[in-house]
Amino acid sequence: MVLHGYWRSGTSYRTRIALNIKNVAYEQALVDLRAGDQKSEAFTALNPQGLVPALETEYGVLTQSSAILEWLEEQYPEPALLPGTAAARAIVRAMAMTVACDIHPLNNLRVLKHLKGPLGQEQPAIDAWTAHWIAEGFAALEQTIARHGGRFAFGDTLTLADCHLVPQYYSAQRFGADCTPYPRLVAAAKNAMAVEAVAAAHPDRQPGADSL
């Protein structure tokens, strides 16, 4: 299996976390987002959207990280990243989607570039935009974690919610977002990051990682 991704990309980070938790062997192929490799002919042949990650499997190329995580859950059921009841699974998926649908896309590289370029926004306005969507999503997640969390975002077992939360927390720190209003979220993210399978997925430990 080959994961085409970028060390600092949140969606690649999510995918690495799930692969590691499930102990699935994979190689990594670096798609340098800063160099625009995601738009290259070679990469868009794998993912016509020109976005990482793309996972090459024996069944073909899979894209969209949340769909990849669901595929991993079906293909490698143990250890499970979804809980045992339909209602609990819906809650975990809702937490994951809060990140995947309502925070991450608004702060993605191409969106920020569009705000800066065609829409002519200055950096302070862009920073405020980023902080706004993180704050709104994290405030909701904080309440959900208060209701359903334990050691991790949902109960005491790692789930798809943690796979999504950890990279978003990392990204929030990178953007300098104030996370002090979300103590339960921060605790859940830190607890997950202390697990070796999650720690091994950290951007700093990936090929191509640098201090930029």
Ligand SMILES: N[C@@H](CCC(=O)N[C@@H](CS)C(=O)NCC(=O)O)C(=O)O
């Ligand atoms: N919904 C997609 C989003 C993928 C995505 O936005 N990837 C980002 C990196 S985190 C990317 O490739 N950005 C390149 C760009 O914006 O040009 C997924 O979850 O896979």
